[in-house]
Amino acid sequence: MKKFLSILLVFVFSSLFLTISSGTENKVEIWSWRSQDAEVWARVEKELNKRGIPVKIDFRPFVATEYDAKVMLALQGGTGPDIFYARRLPGGRTQAIIDAGFIEPLDGKIKFTYFTSTTLKSIRSGGKTYGVPFALQVVGIFYNKDIYDKFGLKEPQTWDELINNCEILKKNGITPFFIPGKEAWTLVMQHAMCGVSILGPEWIRDLINGRTNFLDPKFVDLNRRLNDLKKYYQDGFLGNAVTDQDAAFAFGQAAMVFSGIWGLQTWRQLNPKVNVGYFMVPPLTKDNKPYAYVYMDGAFALVKGAKNRDMALKVLEFTATPDFGTIFSNITYNIPAVLGAKVPSDPLLLEVLEVSKKHASPYVYWVGSVFVTQKPSLYDDILAPGMQAMYAGKITPEELAKMAQDGISQWYKPLMKKK
Amino acid sequence: MKIKWFDLLLFILPAFFLYTIFVVYPFISSIYLSLFNWVGVGAKKYVGLKNFFDVLFGSFKGEFFNAFWHNIYFFILVSIIEVSLGFIIALGLATQIKGYHIFRSIVYLPNVISMVLVGFIWGLILNPQIGLVNQFLKVIGLGSFTRPWLGDPSLAFNTIIAVNIWRHLGFYVLVMLAAIINIQPDFIEAAYIDGASNWDIVKNVIIPLTIPTAQTLILLLFIWSFSVFELVYALEGVQAGPFRSTDVLGTLFYRTAFGGLGSARMDLGLGAAIVTLMFIVILPISFIYVRLVERRRI
Numbered sequence: 245m246k247k248f249l250s251i252l253l254v255f256v257f258s259s260l261f262l263t264i265s266s267g268t269e270n271k272v273e274i275w276s277w278r279s280q281d282a283e284v285w286a287r288v289e290k291e292l293n294k295r296g297i298p299v300k301i302d303f304r305p306f307v308a309t310e311y312d313a314k315v316m317l318a319l320q321g322g323t324g325p326d327i328f329y330a331r332r333l334p335g336g337r338t339q340a341i342i343d344a345g346f347i348e349p350l351d352g353k354i355k356f357t358y359f360t361s362t363t364l365k366s367i368r369s370g371g372k373t374y375g376v377p378f379a380l381q382v383v384g385i386f387y388n389k390d391i392y393d394k395f396g397l398k399e400p401q402t403w404d405e406l407i408n409n410c411e412i413l414k415k416n417g418i419t420p421f422f423i424p425g426k427e428a429w430t431l432v433m434q435h436a437m438c439g440v441s442i443l444g445p446e447w448i449r450d451l452i453n454g455r456t457n458f459l460d461p462k463f464v465d466l467n468r469r470l471n472d473l474k475k476y477y478q479d480g481f482l483g484n485a486v487t488d489q490d491a492a493f494a495f496g497q498a499a500m501v502f503s504g505i506w507g508l509q510t511w512r513q514l515n516p517k518v519n520v521g522y523f524m525v526p527p528l529t530k531d532n533k534p535y536a537y538v539y540m541d542g543a544f545a546l547v548k549g550a551k552n553r554d555m556a557l558k559v560l561e562f563t564a565t566p567d568f569g570t571i572f573s574n575i576t577y578n579i580p581a582v583l584g585a586k587v588p589s590d591p592l593l594l595e596v597l598e599v600s601k602k603h604a605s606p607y608v609y610w611v612g613s614v615f616v617t618q619k620p621s622l623y624d625d626i627l628a629p630g631m632q633a634m635y636a637g638k639i640t641p642e643e644l645a646k647m648a649q650d651g652i653s654q655w656y657k658p659l660m661k662k663k
Numbered sequence: 664m665k666i667k668w669f670d671l672l673l674f675i676l677p678a679f680f681l682y683t684i685f686v687v688y689p690f691i692s693s694i695y696l697s698l699f700n701w702v703g704v705g706a707k708k709y710v711g712l713k714n715f716f717d718v719l720f721g722s723f724k725g726e727f728f729n730a731f732w733h734n735i736y737f738f739i740l741v742s743i744i745e746v747s748l749g750f751i752i753a754l755g756l757a758t759q760i761k762g763y764h765i766f767r768s769i770v771y772l773p774n775v776i777s778m779v780l781v782g783f784i785w786g787l788i789l790n791p792q793i794g795l796v797n798q799f800l801k802v803i804g805l806g807s808f809t810r811p812w813l814g815d816p817s818l819a820f821n822t823i824i825a826v827n828i829w830r831h832l833g834f835y836v837l838v839m840l841a842a843i844i845n846i847q848p849d850f851i852e853a854a855y856i857d858g859a860s861n862w863d864i865v866k867n868v869i870i871p872l873t874i875p876t877a878q879t880l881i882l883l884l885f886i887w888s889f890s891v892f893e894l895v896y897a898l899e900g901v902q903a904g905p906f907r908s909t910d911v912l913g914t915l916f917y918r919t920a921f922g923g924l925g926s927a928r929m930d931l932g933l934g935a936a937i938v939t940l941m942f943i944v945i946l947p948i949s950f951i952y953v954r955l956v957e958r959r960r961i
Binding site for chain 2: 312317320337341425427428478482492624629632651
């Protein structure tokens with residue numbers, strides 16, 4: 245009996261060991277800040293298995309605000325994943341990881357045939373490509389078509405028309421805009437998407453070159469317009485989060501939101517009947533072209549010395565194909581960075597895709613801009629608290645402009661000369 | 664009996680080992696780190712005392728002192744309310760009124776709820792549109808008092824303090840209750856025989872005899888007030904909004920060391936300088952306080 249038990253135990257443990265070791269051999273660990281991509285990776289695993297690649301994808305999402313620190317410390321400590329979602333360049337964090345030599349360049353290992361040079365630029369450093377870009381994000385104003393139709397409203401062509409729409413909605417007891425003001429990043433996004441249309445790309449280019457600065461009356465005017473818009477927001481908007489916004493918008497409690505195309509997946513999950521439309525923030529006059537804030541979200545980066553490098557490369561090879569883009573866009577309703585993917589034949593998604601091709605602002609001052617690469621950052625340290633302060637009536641639009649100028653001129657040379 | 668030093672050392676060794684690894688080493692390493700610029704990967708750049716200069720006199724001065732005063736304000740308000748309210752409730756429970764066991768459990772209940780859950784529950788309760796607080800105010804005809812409790816800069820921090828009191832009050836009640844129960848019954852009986860009223864007994868017997876406990880609680884509160892983080896983080900996030908009106912040194916450290924939003928550069932060295940300064944504030948004040956309290960007892 246004793247002998248039998250011993251043999252049984254040896255058998256159980258060896259099979260357990262074999263199962264574990266065979267599992268780890270093919271396991272590719274992926275870290276991300278996007279929890280909504282879990283289903284994408286489950287589908288990718290299935291697809292690769294079908295093609296005879298026995299990969300097991302272990303997808304681990306983390307809270308966005310904790311993600312970067314987690315990745316950096318794990319890489320430094322040698323406990324990182326095989327693949328991780330890298331934020332786009334220019335960006336202090338990804339650049340630091342590249343400089344420290346933790347990302348393996350993918351040139352010559354992955355075919356980047358299906359990417360435009362502009363897309364690849366956002367993950368290139370020193371002439372090398374450090375990841376496979378995954379999504380283009382387009383931000384703008386999303387509106388409830390049913391509410392707009394009910395009150396005979398049209399997509400505004402100018403800022404004044406937008407105000408007029410808000411006025412009509414408010415008079416009819418509808419909240420024109422739902423703003424998640426507790427989450428300051430959404431206010432920065434709002435500022436940035438209004439900036440590309442109202443200030444225009446040329447003005448932003450001049451700002452980057454130091455030919456103008458944040459004290460310019462145009463920038464102050466934009467701050468003032470946004471501040472004036474707050475009477476069309478829901479009561480207590482500085483106490484609301486994005487989850488409140490999603491629920492309110494999906495169920496028709498507000499007519500419009502400043503958001504990104506990423507919101508569509510959530511709104512449709514909450515209310516499949518929600519009828520959503522999109523327009524770019526309208527410029528001041530009809531003579532001016534409206535622009536959309538379009539940015540490459542990030543890229544899948546291969547960790548240098550990854551545990552399962554070969555298998556991870558196979559996964560990355562697949563992510564650079566239109567088939568991946570098709571899976572990605574059909575699940576997330578995001579625009580894939582890879583060309584040739586079959587995006588869902590959703591009129592809204594197709595419209596946003598078209599906008600991203602024809603109306604993307606070439607110059608920006610939020611994600612993907614030089615102004616967020618150092619501290620104090622225009623994003624975290626200036627506009628995030630500054631917009632909340634302005635909306636709360638604690639500072640004026642002029643003071644917000646001064647905050648931006650004082651903060652950025654501490655480290656950004658082209659703006660140092662102008663105080 | 665002769666003390667066997669080797670045996671004594673053997674007993675101390677496990678605790679000493681753990682204390683060194685989990686307290687002493689991280690502490691010394693954070694002081695060392697505060698002399699560098701480091702984003703978490705790659706080489707560290709030695710900058711000397713520049714991080715301290717930036718925090719105390721440079722670009723982070725505003726944020727640091729804003730957070731620092733919030734910690735002080737938090738300590739003062741929480742000490743006054745939690746210790747005094749804890750005492751009053753403990754006094755009520757000490758009278759052993761009918762059902763006091765149930766009251767004691769109810770008062771202590773929030774203490775067992777995790778801070779993340781507390782943040783989630785109160786986030787819902789304080790929601791400006793659908794939250795229980797505003798809905799209740801509307802139902803009882805006080806609709807004009809509805810507020811975005813966590814979105815109004817003049818209310819947000821006090822709201823967080825109120826939630827903190829709700830969460831921790833039970834602990835102070837239990838400690839004060841233990842202190843009151845430990846008072847010799849003879850003292851109270853003697854006072855009654857001498858014709859003292861209930862108020863006289865509270866004022867002249869119970870309060871003086873529970874003051875040492877209150878002093879210990881205040882010292883603990885001082886230390887805890889400077890390490891407050893989870894509740895602010897759970898209710899207002901890493902940005903400690905609206906516009907830093909709820910920022911404390913804990914959230915400032917977190918934001919600086921581990922980054923906040925998007926692609927801004929983070930700096931573990933700067934974060935380490937903030938925690939070192941926190942330590943420099945807490946340690947001497949705690950020492951002075953303990954010395955003062957001990958001297959008064961003598």
